[in-house]
Amino acid sequence: MKTTFYISLLLAGLHAVSHGQLPPNHRHGHDPNEPKHHMHHAGEAIACLKLVPNNADFAFQFFKEIILEVPNKNIFFSPVSISTAFAMLALGARSTTQTQILEGLSFNLTEIQEKEIQEGFHNLIHMLSHPESKVQLNMVNAIFLTEKLKPLKKFLDDAKALYQLEAFTTDFNNPREAEKQINDYVERKTHGKFSNLVKDMDPQTVMLLGSFVFFKGNWEKSFKPEHTEEREFFVDAETTVKVPMMHQTGRFDFYFDEDLLCTVVRLHYNGSATAFLVLPAKGKMKQLEQTLVKETIQEWSDHLFKRLLSLYFPKFSISGSYEITNMLRKMGIVDVFTDQADLSGITGTPDLKVSKVVHKASLDVDERGTEAAAATAAEIMTMSLPPAIEFNRPFLMLIFDRDTNSTLFIGKIVNPAIIN
Template sequence: MKSALYLCLLLLGLQVQGQHKSKLNDEQQEQKILRSSEDHSQSEGENLAHVKIASSNADFAFKFYKQLREEVGNKNIFFSPLSISTAFTMLSLGARSNTLSQLYKGLAFNLTELEEQEIHKGFQRVLQLLNDPYRDVQLSMGNALFTDERLKLLQKFLGDITNFYYSEAIPSNFQNSPEAIKQINNYTETKTHGKIVGLLQSLDPDTVMVLVNYIFFKGYWEKPFNSLSTRDDDFLLDAKNSVKVKMMHQSKAFNVHRDEKLSCWVVEIPYKGNAAALFVLPDEGTMKQVEDALLKETVFNWMQSFEKRKIYLDLPKFSISGSYDVKSLFEKMGVTEVFSDDADLSGIAEKTLLKVSKAIHKAVVDVSENGTEAAAVTVVELVLLSAAYPLPPHIRFNRPFLMMIVDKTTHSILFMGKIVNPAAKED
């Protein structure tokens, strides 16, 4: 019988707060990534590596979203496609034969267009750029491997996950299950700044390794909402039902696009730093039409078509979370072998047959008015010409909408979701 390799994906979503930016905890790890970034900065090819994988990562994000939509029905969705793809691509370093092919196909990597080495160098560069402590957004992403002493990792696998994914290898005693669970939960609680607590409840008796990926993002609106303008309002769940929400309001210039073909508004709300949130508001009754059209080409077209214009914007405050069984979702997407007794993960450890017994994912998002003060350039608004245009549109996110958090430095979709009920707290 195969030992179980338990793959665990943990992350925290967006938190827009008016607190001061705290320093990243692991200064040594941070310096290591920075030094590596400097070492590679001379190589133009490696600097472009993250661009090469961005297209595949976007394809995966929308493919996974559509699978998730089928699974959860008309409920809130929130997840990090980048976290999931990073964890499974890291795992692929130890996969062989058909197990490897299935993983790459599921993750939307085409090996006729990308070499395996390029894929891993791409993720290496993404990690370097995301963990830059001098960015205006607080963003940290990392990986850890908790391994049992019974498992002898192959040096090549250990070297590759350290080199490309900056993964920490942490010894753990899985024969003492409660102690191992406590160790892993303490690690993830620390890395997510106390936002994800006690996620791991149990371990398979045969577990010899747990792979953790975390991502923490805390953004500060470039143009914060004034809390004095926030008021109680109705959010329409459907034609007959509504809930009361705290609705934020702004009347400023944003990048906006009206997609007449798909019948939706797209509004880009920037964070300080090179990141932005895209909010997509389908017209009443067109959510499925917009969701079906979610492809990287669609989002690229939206972003290319943005027009800076003044709008009256209503956006609800919300705090939601999502917990997902990634194993089940991947199996429905055709990635099955890595979870079965046919798994070939022979590149991970010496003389040990491994399979993935479980893959879980949790994400949290918190959107509110606060942020650091707007940069000086945002004060300049071309209001004098507004009379030459029609009245600014009033875009009210008072019905189900989509959200994406995009990092423009790495061309990555960090988080993605659908807000059906901003008042719902359940996972």
């Protein structure tokens, strides 16, 4: 019987606040000819960007799995948080267990070596956490270990060097004290967003591995609170709810996908983050869910154009908590959850397995923006009313980092009136 190794993944709160635009040819991916404040190191950029297609494949494959587990409900998760935590776990995995983890993360090991993957994640964390950005994006990785468990020096050294891992000794024999220590740490690292991540811990737990992401972005141009009003949101054919609907008229990046029958509006945050808001035509959400891949996002990016719109977008807060072991099994990560697990790279002995994987995510969207600068600009509007785009039925929200092309968050908002 193997000792259980309890791994927990946590995404901390996203605070979204007010919109803006960039020139039409500015894609959500990084343009290598464009100077960036934290792209000086060409080697770092190349190592990081080599992961991008694989991480995107993982993001959309996981999205397809999670919508099967929780159909017709709000969904919000951070693929980059999940893939980072499992890449870190792969550091201590060996043989088939390691292969399954990396292939489950959508890596083709005939094309990229494990060392390149680890180096790529190291650079990704560094680039996403750059302090110069106007976007606040913090990635924190932590490990809590029982005193009796002696991890290999190489594992701890590598994890600290690659993932900025923080290590703590924890008395799991005293579950209440262990839970308090971990929850206090999580609350501090997530700026109070999650205060009760860990509860009812398995008494056999000897280790907890956590990956935390906190994102706070300001829209480039805020919605004015006085323009927010209650309007109807059509959850399904039988259900209508009232939601506070933000409103703004202006020129937006826009595209209508005639194949998938969905409207795409792109909003930018100050800094390097961008959001795609995707509104399927009535009855077309399932088709969009089943066919969404990274190439779809690229197609939208290539075809966006500026259009004068009257945009209505709900103000809402949702959160999700998922036990994702089953979804990962379906994606080929199997042995690590069984007695076949080989995590001997962590302790030197193959007596660990993962008992469960928890992923928590939270999303807040409102009008707030940065303080207005001391400048005045007048928008010239045409006399005719612009077309209205109203996000008043289930839609998707995808958030990317433009510099690294990373998929930070994926959300499906079915009912913005529910905080689930």
